[in-house]
Amino acid sequence: MDANYDLLRELTEAHGAPGHEDRIREIVRRELAAVADDVRTDAMGNVVATVEGAESPDYEVAVAAHMDEIGFMVTHVTDAGFLKLDALGGWDPRVLRAQRVTVHASEGDLEGIIGSPPPHTMSEEERESTDEVADLYVDLGRDGEEVADLVSVGDVVTMAQDTRVLGDTVTGKSMDDRVCLFAMLEAAKRITPDVTVHFAATVQEEVGLRGAKALGVDLDPDLALALDVTVANDIPQFSDESKHVTELGAGAAIKLKDGSVITNPKVHKRMQSVAETRDIAHQLEVLPAGGTDTAGFQNTNGAKPVGAISVPLRYMHTVTEAAHEDDIDATVDLLAAVLDTEDGAHDYRL
Missing domain, CATH: 2.40.30.40 (Peptidase M42, domain 2)
Known part of the structure; x- marks a missing residue:
């Protein structure tokens, strides 16, 4: 894995149930303090780190990944x-x-x-x-x-579970959603955006997307992108490949829909274009059920264009959740590339 495994292990081994994300919040604030122009928390415990845009600071993008674990x-x-x-x-x-x-x-x-x-x-x-x-x-x-x-x-x-490297995968508890929180932190350290980016580490996603819904109002972004894990059922119990949803090692998953949201077609098509141009491994995700912070931003404060990048995950909501190292790297690469190429001029209206 190209990125910082020690940070991923620290995030996944830390404890933070919904409404009690204190230990994760400390790590997020520490990691973003050096790269953000402002880091703040709200009454629910969401952390928002803002990087002011160099060219079009009035255009604002929210990027969300949740801190809580079941x-x-x-x-x-x-x-x-x-x-x-x-x-x-x-x-x-x-x-x-x-x-x-x-x-x-x-x-x-x-x-x-x-x-x-x-x-x-x-x-x-x-x-x-x-x-x-x-x-x-x-x-x-x-x-x-x-x-x-x-x-x-x-x-x-x-x-209680430790995080370990298992072949080409990383396995442990709370990979949902600490692996995506990790990807967001790593991408934040790479970019020099033209537009203003709010990196939001959200709370209480596992009990109803509550932190994201609050930030949909408080931030009121022009564009919102969420990061979360998605199902990878490429295991022996699922002989029907149509039920795999995604596959480990095939790249970052660009979400088309889940049980809570249908992403903006112009947003997910731009993500695909960026991935193809930058030669970033990717796959498309259609998840029949489940929800993500993407939905929390889409219509909480009027209609917003939203998109999502997912890390394929085997054995979701267990203590042995497993993600492929290459998919983690691809997620970091794709998020950074999408943000670096966002100039505020894209028209996402349908």
Whole structure:
């Protein structure tokens, strides 16, 4: 990978559930302070770093990538010291049993596990039952009285996982969307834009695009571009290639639609043209379901032209999400090229 792997690892291993993105916010502010003319946060916790345009500063582009990762909030502490959870974002409970977690308590982080009963003592009905998040418990390995002193209702819980290079891929938790946040930070360090660019690290995307919707009003950009991961189902469980959506190693994905947005045709065609001119590997994305910050900007404050670049990701919303190094590099290259060639004169009206 051409870009800074240590920064990507720092971002993905840091913890930041929706509404609790503090640790990610610190990294973003640190990385953008040297390249932006102004760095600020708002009442929700969005970070906006503005680079003033050299030629057409009145034309403004917003680039968004979200900081939050899916997680949980403690709803109850049992007398025996086990924690009950409510989901913050879209979990598949099947992947949660027998996982390590971090409980972010007021006095510091605590290690825990989501236990799984041994199959030897489960009935056939129990083995075949479908899990819900409400069925899971976090075990802290402490007695009930100690846990009651340490943990409160409302404390946030995130998955515990390190980030590793696996062949040509990088795998870990919260690649959604820290890999795109990483791409945005790297692109910001490369460009000298003619137009003003607002690099926005958004909050609470996983629970309804909330940070982006607020910035759609507050920034009111002339053009908005979002970065997020997308599904790469090029795995044995999907023999039908039409259901792959994207493929690892085939380049940055230029979004045409997802479940929340149909991108502006003139915007995504310009992205394709830039990619072809610069010989940047790319593919087209049509995602049947799911949403991204792109939608948060499109019509929150009137009609805006929007586009999106996605990093293909295997095993989304698990602790082993995996992205290809070449696709990460291509995403950085494409975003930087699109921003460097935006002069404010393109007419994106349809």
